[in-house]
Amino acid sequence: MVIYLDHAATTPMLPAVVEAYAGALPVVGNPSSIHSQGQNAKRMLEEAREAVALSVGADSVEVTFTSGGTEAINLAIKGLFWARAPRNRILATRAEHHATIDALEWLQQHEGAVIDWVPVSDTGLIDLDYLNAALSDDVALVTTLWANNEVGTLQPVRAVADLAAAHGVPVHADAVSAYGYLRLDFPSSGLAALSISAHKIGGPVGIGALVIARSATVTPLFHGGSQQRARSGTMDVAGSVAFGAAASMIESDQSRLVALRDRLIDGVAVAVPSAILRGDPIHRLPGNAHFTFPGCEGDSLLFLLDVAGFSVSTGSACQAGVPEASHVLLAMGLDEPTARGALRITLGHATTVAEVNAFVAALPDAVARARAAGYADREPHLGH
Template sequence: MGNRVIYLDHAATTYVKPEVFETMKPYFCEQFGNASSIYTLGRESKKAVEEAREKVARALGAQAREIYFTGSGSEADNWAIKGIASANKKKGNHIITSAIEHPAIMNSCKYLESEGFEVTYLPVDSDGVVSLEDLKKAVKDTTILISIMFANNEIGTIQHIKEIGAFAREKGIYFHTDAVQAIGNVAIDVEKMNIDLLSLSSHKFYGPKGVGALYVRKGVKISSFIHGGAQERGKRASTENLPGIIGLGKAIELAVENMDSYNTKLLDLREKTIEGLMAKVPYIRLNGHRTNRLPGNVNISFQYIEGESLLLMLDMIGVCGSSGSACSSGSLDPSHVLMAIGLPHEIAHGSLRLTFGEENTQEDVDFLLEEIPKIVSKLRDMSPLYEAIKNKK
């Protein structure tokens, strides 16, 4: 493969598409006016921000005034959880989420627990799916928010969002979904899916880093998260990240336009990788739902090896992969998602996440299917546990 890098960590981040970058460029040096200023340069910036807001709204089936720009998906998650809790604490103090949420949700909920709120963390089945029955049983008179992610960032499992939203609506409980991994991979309509709040992040769909958005359905009672000026209709202070917002708007527009062809390609690469590895490598397990998963997500646990060693050896041959969420890669603990679906520590530690993107090819898959079995075999030869298994045969 020479010096070529095969990038297979699109769930962690993506590159900025050239068309997106070209759209952003004028807003760095030429059309740089502050969108809150009343002179022409500022008004032009304001107009560009509102056009980007329209693009995000169209992608979600929302209204433009329901879209608020943030500095990231994590900020949007924090705002949704803490903003609803703060604004509705007189009504109740109970929040329901799942055991496999992104750290931005999990840690926001833990913070609220320290402030006197009660949080129920719903279990998931072995595929990572939240049970609607479990959700129904967890609801209390004090429940003010249900937050269930649209698609999991590690194992790719897609939840039954429309059904969860319908139940929440029927009960008069706000429903938030972290859709950071879903944009561009799953068709989303906030109206049809009964979603009250939705978080997204630009850099997951070929837009710039440092910008995200929160959809808040009109009429939802939510507190401001950043206090200061009157930006974002008084809900989120801070001078607008003009180039970032423009880039987000262009990126989400392209993501929705190209979704069908993009997903068809990713699905083909995913299936060939899963089937090939399952056929070539013994003692492995696919994590996440077999079919109801993100089209580009492959998450496999290899018994008798350490995932970190596998990643380092893949890096040596130019392959960028992951053992879980980029946000928690500094942790030595096994993935909370893999633990939640029932994997023991030793198997969870041997996991590999590969997430495909538009630049990946069949040649990349062929290379993986040739090299991964060799690396796994080499690592297992150093494992006393694997040696014992072989000797038992």
């Protein structure tokens, strides 16, 4: 049996969500059609929109369904940027998700954006003093994570929004990793836009949403029908229904996950004393534990643990088949060799104490073998 400890990557679909999804798939009717079948599809869609809106305290009119978190983030960043022209400066950190960083770099290369990279601390916390000094009336937007997807650090979203509001600058928060694990109250956040995704809360892959404040203006990425406030395209009724079902089932599981996470962190500290916890030790996602292991390659650890029956993550990017050191850890000031020894363990609604205990028990052997492999690779090879 494989123990799944990679909930930050995706969560298993909940049985009730699978049932709702399967029930909606055969429904015939375009929700933009005015006949009865189309209106039935529209009713299902709007009920799902209401459920998603309720899960973050928003109004249903503020929810634009997307194909997932990546599209929601791109719509927020590019849409706010275009709507705020000729302002061309964007404030963000280098510890963001690649969906944000790649969108920013695209705007820099093709749309004349000037990216002002805000530093983060050694725990991944945004530098509010730098942000405050960098804010001015020529800034198009600020974008920040609500919670770091790799190291779990929680960002002071309301403080960021308050600083930006003094200059009339809209703020977008990527809350994909926070959604379902923290209570997100969109109206009190001060945000212009909030990105979320269904598959992080027990919903299906391929459906997400951008929550856009009534006061915010976002230029759409897609044109051709204006089916939604900020997005054209025939809407995915079944995916939306499944998203709504998952959103309506979000429970306050935070205290249980915090206890499990702390049990894991304490267990790792005893089992592998050289392991270093990364991210904020207190203000972090309930289910996130992220470590670096000196002398180990994170990929080696991942494969060894996989063979032992545990699914975890390095949290690092892998582009074109070439593993890279985590850009998040590098932004936090770690050097590349240290950053390459990372392992992210993330817990979810189905994680048990027994699974955490089993992981802690299996970890020392995996670390010892990964270190041995690393030392062997560094030894000079003699031969002809």
